Amino acid sequence: MMQYAAVMYLLWTTGCSIWYLTIISPNLDNDLFWPDFAATGAQTFLIDLFARPLGTTLELYGSAIPKTYGTASTGNEMKTTYPRALALAELTTVKDAIESFQTLDSAYTFNLVTQYCWVDFDRRWEVAHTLVRQRRCNAKFTANGAVYFEGILRNVDWGVWAATYEASFMFSVGNAVKASPGGAAWLAALPDAAKSVASEVAYWTTKGITSYKLAWSNDIQIGMLESVAIFNIFDQTQYLTTSNIPFVQRGPFWTTYYDVAVFSADLVAAAMLNGSYVRSAANFYGNMNKTLESLISLYPFTPNSIVIHEVLGPFQSIDLYLEAPPASLVKAVLAFDATISAALQTDEVLAARFTAIPSATLDPVPRGWLSHHLTYFGGIPFCALVPGAPFVQASFSFADSCTMPGPIQQGAATCDLCVSLATCCNLYVDQVSDAVLAMGLPQADTKDVFDDVTALGVEIVQFAMVASTSAPLLLRQPLLGGEWAFFGYAALYDWVYGLREVVSFHGDVSTVVLMSERVETLPLALSGHEIPRSTCLYLWYLAIVTTVMLAVVAAALVALTILRPQNAPITHLLHFNRIVGPVWVGRPFLLGRGLTAIIALSSAPIGFKATNGFGVFHAAPKSVLASLLTASESTWISFVISDVLLVATGHYTKWYAPLGSLLAGLATFCVNLASPVAATATLNRSCARNNVDVQLTCTRGTVQIGFPQRAALMLVIQLVSLLFAFLIVRFFLDRRIRPPPPYDVPYIIPASVLAFSEAPSDIWTMHPVLAVLSGYVHVRNYIFDIKQWMVFRSGFVEPVVIDSPHIKFVEIPTH
Structure with missing residues (x-):
């Protein structure tokens, strides 16, 4: 009866080992350990989800998007309006501006699209192109730092800027300022005036500046690279691109130029008009009955230019x-x-x-x-x-x-x-x-x-x-x-x-x-390199190898138990995994297999469903039996720990190790059943800007799919369970546990075999079942030791001739 029970146990544990592969297969599909994260399915949907106008919160579960997913034509679209919305309407605080100046090429300073109203924050020198616009500046734009020269000139690399612009700037603006009361001192204080972002923000604020908003223009397509950071169980970050819009200079297609240009063009115009932009200057170009509008040769030479000029206002203003x-x-x-x-x-x-x-x-x-x-x-x-x-x-x-x-x-x-x-x-x-x-x-x-x-x-x-x-x-x-x-x-x-x-x-x-x-919109080309598949493949193959090795040894033991039932150590087979694992598979492989279970238990069981033209994320927890099996697979870690500690725990191992693993498996199962992990998404956009409005590199938000804290808890449960079990055995069952008699084994027997079975006296006569458990394969006169990778041969005793006068033969009487 025990023989059949042992065989059934081996078949059952092997079947569970194989079933486990199907359970963890979805988790080991990628290095995010995100189940079924297909490019045209969950990945595309996640990008679409972050591309929506989300405000400050994002519900990852239950947020449906009307779109057909999972087909060859499924893809993402990028909105070219998005980088403009960020650069020109959202990232417009004083702090945003000053931080963006840190990466500004000073030679690009006057290529930023804005029409200036004043030279300084105190509004002493006016520079609007027309008197009506100057009044509009006073009424609407006083808090916008982009209409003041002072804001940007305090933050440029003065040497680079001066080499590019100083001469033309002084002619069109600076000389008139310098000739005014306090102007020379103000100009002298400009070079490298900004000391830090915090102090500069404070300075702007004291001047009543609350924003920095550039003009809308179609001179360039602002470039943008935006991504979402996904964190796995190892707290590794993988960035998933949600937008990759190239920077484009539109050149001849810059048609908003007629309404508003850049100041570098105004510098050329000042030379052509031979006048200053400072309205209080004696050589203010407006005093000469000249206009910037006349330089572009547009008004009144077309009917539409007449209409726009008359009903909206002069061009270039x-x-x-x-x-x-x-x-x-x-x-x-x-x-x-x-x-x-x-x-x-x-x-x-x-x-x-x-x-x-x-x-x-x-x-x-x-x-x-x-x-x-x-x-x-x-x-x-x-x-x-x-x-x-x-x-x-x-x-x-x-x-x-x-x-x-x-x-x-x-x-x-x-x-x-x-x-x-x-x-x-x-x-x-x-x-x-x-x-x-x-x-x-x-x-x-x-x-x-x-x-x-x-x-x-x-x-x-x-x-x-x-x-x-x-x-x-x-x-x-x-x-x-x-x-x-x-x-x-x-x-x-x-x-x-x-x-x-x-x-x-x-x-x-x-x-x-x-x-x-x-x-x-523009299509977004998904990159397969953004979802790596290296660690997951290593762990997947490791899980397969352990399963195959355990299955092969189990099959051999089943065959030997059936073919050689006499005196077979049946009870030893109940410790099959504890003995065979370290002997035939190895501790590193067992740790890796236990790690796959920790990964599955500490990664969110999230699923993706695409039906009726909608896509949606939903919770996809494992079944109770699958969860129980995964929890038990995680105890391979406790198996390895107890195996390593055999040299210290000795004969107590046979009793505390199974109890500790049982407690660890049950505790792990209960924790994950009572408090399953769920993926979370946060919106916390952060952007780095190149030349203020040329290129944005942003992180849109984060997704937490794996939880290192839960993994750490699983490991702590393993350690605490073993310690608790050892204390119980050591202090409460010690009197009932008799240590084995001392033995001297003249060959290598694995410690796990000695801990969970009686020591055999001879490797040549031990039962084949115990031999296989011990890592020996006995075939006729040969024994192959899997641990040492050596073959031993048994032979006949060779005769020995002793010829010495010092040896005396004594006959021993028999009784």
Whole structure:
């Protein structure tokens, strides 16, 4: 009976060892130990999740995204508006500016796009191009450090800057300052004035400067490399790229130049005008009836230049600033998306209706703009070269090259305002209405959104001219005004997701805050090198090797037990793993196998599901039996510890080691059952800037998939359990445990065999089962010692001839 029980135990433990491989296989797929982290699945979804407008928090679990994942065409998209949103609207504090100056190439100083208002923070010397703009500076821009020369000149490498700009700067600005009361002293104090970031922030603050906001411009595409830091169980950081937009100088496509240039261009203009920009200077260029507008040979040489000049203001004196979406709008859009996602994930019929809605590009036009008596020039305040057309033209966008006119377009519209696509629109709206009615969406409270957007004054405009009289017109349509609200809310949704931009254009005649056209995205090429697979493969093969070795030895023992049942040491087989592990596999391999279990127990069991056109992360805990097996596999570490301590614990090992491992396995199982680890995500963007607005290198946030603290707890449990078990055996069961009799074994027997079985007297006569457990393979007259990798041969006793007079033979009588 015991024989069959021993065989069944060997088969059971081998089966569990093989099953364990299937349990840990997902965890050992990558060095993050993130189960099933496929490139077109979980990896793409994670990038999409961080690319959303998330505010300050991120719910990793349950946040669904409407997108088809897991196909060959699945990929990520990058929004080229994103680096501009960061550089021009978010990273605009005084501290952000001063830190960015630390990496500024001083020769690039006057290539930053901004129109200056004053020389110094005390506003003693005015430098605005026009008097009206100077008044606008006083009314709106006093707190913006980007409109003062002093802010940046205090922070440049003066030697490099002086070699590039000093002569031209002194001619256009510095000489007039130097000739003014206090000007020479102010100039003398500028070189290397900034001592530290903290002291410089304090100085700016005392002058009333609270921000540093550059102008919106399309002279360059700001480069950006952004990533998410993922931490595994070893606290190793792997960076996953979420955005990789190259820096591009647009050269001839820099069309906002007509509205606002860079000061390096102004330096050239000052030489051409032979005057100073300081308005109080005797040689101020404005006193000579000269304008910067005249130098660009634009106004009044085209009809559209006349319209823009008359209704917005003179060129080269228009301030462009990127506006960020109001917090109320971001909150409303996220709430709307959450409602839609929840409904579509729980209703397959509704999801099918939603999926059936086609994309549509329509041509809505405000009703009041339509007239046969108007010539339309578009809604682009910097494209003065665009010829007029009899149809309403598009609004502005970053990529405008100002060449050919194009009709206004939008991704969604109500049909009575569509000029030529009404039939398509009717079909589109009918399908959308069916889906919305079936969804039963709650009526969202949009009052805060309406108030904030209205206060900002977001609109679309059209520059036009009366054909008969050439009278310039500025046609305006508030984004949320009247029947246009449908289009307005659709555009606001795009704005939040970075598919549109809102830019305020401040001219000497009027100010317009414009919603851009939709901006095309760029594909993000995923890199396979970002998810390494080296450590995981090593551990995976190590787990396979240990399983194979244990299975092979177990198979041999089963065969020997069945074929040689007489006097087989059956009870020793119950200690199979403790004896065979160190002997046949080795302690390093056993530690590695135990480590795989620690990894699985200390890494979040997170799964990814893609159904009904949605992707979502969800908790994917192991089954109770799988968790119990994984916890027991972690006790290989305690096996190794007790095996190493055999020289000190001696005969107590047979009793305390199994008890300690049992306690460790149960404690590990209970801890992970009661308090399973869950992946966490945090948003803590940090950016390094090159030349302020040339290149951003950012970390968007972090994801914790593995938890070193939990791994440390698992190891502590192993140690404490062994110690506790030893104390119990040593002090409470000591009297019942008899130490084995002393023995002198003339050959090498593993300590684990001596601890858990009786010492055999002869390797040539020991039972084959015990021989295999001890690391010996006995075949006829040969014994192979797996531990020493040696072969011993048994032979006949050779006769010995003794010939010596000193030896006396004595006959011993027998009884």
